[in-house]
Amino acid sequence: ATRILLDSRPVGWPTPENFRIEEVALPELEAGQVRVRNEFLSVDPYMRGRMSDARSYVAPYALGAQITGGAIGRVVASRVDGMPEGSVVLHQHGWSDVVQGDAATFRIVPDIPGLPLSVRLHVLGMTGMTAYVGLTRIAALREGETVFISGAAGAVGTAAGQIARHLGAGRVIGSAGTPEKVALLTQKYGYDAGFDYHDGDVRELLAQAAPEGIDVFFDNVGGDHLQAALASFRDGGRAALCGAISSYNTTDRAAGPDNMANLITRGLTLRGFTLGDHLDLSAEFQQRMTGWFEDGGIVYDETIVDGIENTVQAFLDMMRGGNIGKMLVRI
Numbered sequence: 001a002t003r004i005l006l007d008s009r010p011v012g013w014p015t016p017e018n019f020r021i022e023e024v025a026l027p028e029l030e031a032g033q034v035r036v037r038n039e040f041l042s043v044d045p046y047m048r049g050r051m052s053d054a055r056s057y058v059a060p061y062a063l064g065a066q067i068t069g070g071a072i073g074r075v076v077a078s079r080v081d082g083m084p085e086g087s088v089v090l091h092q093h094g095w096s097d098v099v100q101g102d103a104a105t106f107r108i109v110p111d112i113p114g115l116p117l118s119v120r121l122h123v124l125g126m127t128g129m130t131a132y133v134g135l136t137r138i139a140a141l142r143e144g145e146t147v148f149i150s151g152a153a154g155a156v157g158t159a160a161g162q163i164a165r166h167l168g169a170g171r172v173i174g175s176a177g178t179p180e181k182v183a184l185l186t187q188k189y190g191y192d193a194g195f196d197y198h199d200g201d202v203r204e205l206l207a208q209a210a211p212e213g214i215d216v217f218f219d220n221v222g223g224d225h226l227q228a229a230l231a232s233f234r235d236g237g238r239a240a241l242c243g244a245i246s247s248y249n250t251t252d253r254a255a256g257p258d259n260m261a262n263l264i265t266r267g268l269t270l271r272g273f274t275l276g277d278h279l280d281l282s283a284e285f286q287q288r289m290t291g292w293f294e295d296g297g298i299v300y301d302e303t304i305v306d307g308i309e310n311t312v313q314a315f316l317d318m319m320r321g322g323n324i325g326k327m328l329v330r331i
């Protein structure tokens with residue numbers, strides 16, 4: 001198997017030198033194990049946190065160990081009943097072309113007619129469910145409300161715009177990093193307005209896009225975007241704090257909002273969350289999302305990089321905004 005290891009801990013922006021690619025001979029399968037040939041690997045922003053040794057909600061990657069994370073593939077050898085060769089399985093073994101282990105660390109997922117396996121890694125998987133949990137349970141979006149979503153053209157953001165629409169949002173506004181992405185927000189992803197956050201002060205850009213203010217903020221970015229939302233919130237506004245990617249690769253202390261007092265005067269609620277604490281919503285999410293899909297009401301983009309050897313580059317490109325929708329590696 002070809003796999004990718006963390007070789008040294010990045011300080012600031014990771015570089016290819018922080019990783020190592022190696023060939024390993026896999027041991028014989030033991031009873032109860034399966035071997036899986038991966039078809040798609042996920043590269044995700046949270047992995048950056050695990051490359052550092054700071055305390056976080058998931059343990060740091062060990063130096064010299066394979067980068068683990070979401071992936072999907074097919075069983076090519078099996079020594080367990082109930083997970084035969086050919087089964088499609090989702091798992092967390094991560095950045096390797098072939099992985100093996102106890103069957104309990106893999107989960108069989110049914111094929112969805114007409115859709116590629118990869119959707120299990122995003123719109124019908126982790127990032128789609130993150131968008132759903134954030135808008136429903138965390139921000140308690142109500143019909144008719146105005147929603148602002150940062151990082152809107154990425155995997156979570158493209159799902160969040162559409163889910164907000166399905167939940168009956170009145171007006172949906174998104175921000176992203178290129179004019180091409182901003183155009184897609186309104187043309188394809190259910191947004192009413194969008195702006196490129198490079199075009200000026202985010203507070204002014206948001207105020208222009210939402211002249212009457214916002215009720216809900218779904219934040220993937222943090223920093224200047226959170227500050228802008230705090231300025232635009234109407235009374236009783238709620239924020240689902242999902243990510244803060246603007247600070248993941250900075251070495252200086254991330255700048256925080258200077259207008260936190262609005263929390264008091266406007267009665268705002270800011271609530272952070274990680275998906276892992278809300279897995280009880282899994283069945284509800286799958287059911288509603290699949291329904292919206294079947295109605296033709298959900299679309300997605302994938303930015304696909306071919307070859308396990310390009311996984312690190314795919315990860316770095318995603319962190320810099322090189323993706324539209326979900327960044328994936330195809331094996």
Ligand code: NDP
Pocket residue numbers: 044045046126127130151152153154155156157175176177178181197220221241242243244245246247273274275276318319320321322323325326327
């Ligand atoms: P994306 O597909 O959105 O990819 C990351 C995007 O971040 C890039 O495409 C880039 O787009 C944007 N970006 C990078 N740097 C900046 C910056 N300085 N300011 C603004 N935007 C920036 O990734 P995901 O959809 O997988 O994740 C989105 C967010 O959700 C992340 O913050 C992630 O950590 C978080 N997340 C949280 C989970 C949870 O359980 N709480 C679960 C899953 C994800 P652009 O061109 O627009 O800059």
